[in-house]
Amino acid sequence: MINIFLCWKHKVVSEDQIKEFVNACVSAVPSGDPEDIFQEVCKRDDGTKVLFFGLAAIKKNKVNGRARLSSTVKTDTFHRFLLARSFKTARPGLVSKVLDHAPRTPDEAREYVDELRKITSTAGWSEPGATLGKPFPEPLYCWFTLTTSLARSVSKKSPSVTKATEARDALGLIDSVDGEHRLEISFPAKLLKSSPDLITARPTFADGGNSRFAAFQDGTVAQTNNSRGWGTTVHLEKLAKGDRDLSGLPERVSNSVPVSPTTFTATYLGRVEGTRGLFAADDHATFEARLRGTTTVSEIVELLTKAVTG
């Protein structure tokens, strides 16, 4: 609700669109858990979900056509849903290797990187028809950032922080927990322009973000991103440290992006260390308070009710 309020307050979406969304919620599930309402209102008759990024003012994507965009997935997600079955089918006389999901030692990590590079440099490594996004196996949304921004972020950290951990923090991936291994998947920005089926937008409250999603943030970086039609992730480490500015990386959302083995790359980021959101410093309540700022819940309810019914 706070994210709806932020979108309304900062005119990320129009008042009419908020009215339409809220009315749909009311019609779909008259009562119940707010998350369930969201799930329900997004569902279609076949159980699939409706994408709501159309609610956002779809601003021209100002990314340089030569830029690359990045998203991250767990290693097992990649192996299960993106790697072609043909790669998992051994042929007599030809040596094959199996990527395990959690390289434990530096040696194993090096082997993983080598093997992954070998695989993704081969034509046809991706499963035919595979798309990038979430939730697998039939992704609907694809959240992405600029590859250069992610690279800058992960390279700034000390060697004691794994790239996967920094990527998790910078991208605000609160559901990414200790011990999981992540890959960065990148693809050319021009793919979004050249594919008429792909819609891309600045994310809003309606796009199924996780529980650390902020539809609008103050701060110079976030404001700049906003003016360019990008949202901004919540940096989980900054949240945990109580920083004033929580802005992480620029982010946009699209419907799932068809994976092309020739233009997509996969890079092993390593193991995520530590779990965020377990302590009072960065739990749900703290984040909600940070998101809400000085406005009280009753004030938000009052303002939104007025906007929707007015």
Place this chain on the structure above:
Amino acid sequence: MNPTSKLSLSTHFAHFEENEFCDWLSSGFKVFYARKTLLRSAARIPTSPIPSPAVHEGLEPRPFDFAYSLIGRRESLLDDIEFIYEQYIPEDKKIVFRRSLGRLLRQSTDDAQFPEPAISDLIYIMAKVRAHESLESLAPVVGRGKYGVDKQWLQYEAIATLKTLLPAREAILGLRDLVTLQNFHEAYSFDVLIALCRAEPTDWLSAFELLRGRIANLWEEARKVDDAAVAAVEEEGRKFTRMFADLIPTNEIAMQLPDIKVSNSPAGPYASGIWFPRNLFAGDTPPIKILHEESSFSDDSITVPIEVTIQPSRRAIMVCDSHEYRFLYSLNLDFNPEDFLNRTDDTQPVTAARVSFVPLLRSGIRRKVTCFFSRNKFRDSLSTKSKADLTKV
């Protein structure tokens, strides 16, 4: 999901036994993938962002029944189920859930309605929830029968899960079982071999013996493909040996090496097994050096200039010949040689540098003894019994 819902979900699972978990998963997957089939045939892009309220009528059946609202919230269906396992299945039922995964996998072979993608899902979920209790079901399901032939990618996925759960005993046994089965893909032989060596360095020889026939078959199959395939197998053999030498303590190599069975098979180096010691010791820069040193040997001590043994390589196996014995010593220098050489106190043995006395391969002797060495001499620590066990060449 509010606290009441969480309690309600946990209450459901609190009454579950293996059968109920199997039914819940099986029907959940069936409904889920039936919907996915619908989705695939539907337009990918919604024409309107707002669904009509009417379409929410008649949604049943919902995938995963009472837990349906947790499905589709995380990165993948696998993560959703892992999340349900972690958060909603009571602690005392977790082991029951883990066991049910293997049971359902076995049952799926006789269930024509079980969705094909869900077979893979089960295998991946085993890794996610560390279902050691179910790993024994993997090899029989993917290594023989209809899955072993028709769904070969499952073997890749099973190996990935087993490798991920190493060095758990159940994962080692799962890999070993798989290797012995009819439909094991010999293409994975080197991969499985190094995984087993890593998991059990003290038993690398049995892993080698388990897979040497498979590797020989792989080489034979490669010969039927082309020269490049043969070269790839041979390169993989060299790569394996390098990894092996880096991975396994030299002591372990030297201790087990004498038991390796190498023949002069005319069928070639892979059938004879000689490819392995050849890769290990031969060439200009072998992974492990063999240093030959003529020494005088007595019952009490062997005197060898230690510089000879340390400087050439930190990893070496040294052969010492006397008029009576030929011994093979492994030097596992897991300390800084510089520190060792600069030591001022030679009275204490360097326990970090254990030297294994192992009879040389072709001597045919099977006894093993261990001693310590100091900077200037080997300090013999042979037990009386060990000495007595030494056999003349």
